[in-house]
Amino acid sequence: MHAHEPGRSSQCIVRTLLVVFLSIVSILNLATAAAATSTPNTTLTVHIENVQAGGIIRLGIYDEAAYPDNDSTPIASADITAVEGETTITIHGVPPGVYAVQTFQDVNANGKMDTSWVGLPLEPFGFSHDAVPFLSKPSFNAVKFTLARGDNILTIHLQNSDINSPADKARNALHARQRQ
Secondary structure, eight states: OOOOOTTHHHHHHHHHHHHHHHHHHHHHHHHHHHHHHHSOOEEEEEEEEEEOSSSEEEEEEEOTTTTTOTTSOOSEEEEEEOOSEEEEEEEEOOOSEEEEEEEEEETTOSSSOOBOTTSOBOSOEEEGGGOOOSSSOOOHHHHOEEEOSEEEEEEEEOBSOTTOOHHHHHHHHHHHHHHO
């Protein structure tokens, strides 16, 4: 029989605790690294032009599955106080992919797009690629864009705005002629 050596059991306890501690630190480092690589490093900056004074700019980013449904929840959204002329909205962390942006200026800040009795918009609105609707909102193919890792920039000119520039009026007239 071996005699109990003083200090040997305390050394075993210290070693066991050290191994457990290092294992926990290692697991936490792996979890942090996995979270860092799975978080998309994307930024989308949207410059919205032809903004009237007052109200709120409401913007939604949609994937193809959610885009056709007017009641769907966007992948990401923002509601920003309108700045007359141009309002800029920046959204971070949307996974890279193919999306559409639709936006409108809620001039009276009632939380919805006001429409006429036949469903035509009464407030300024816009889509990615400045797509122009004809009897319904533009197709996903007309408004889709690719969001890549890093910085991405879009410019949307609000339609149905009281402050359309001469260039906007000419573009809208050209689109109207092309539809005829």
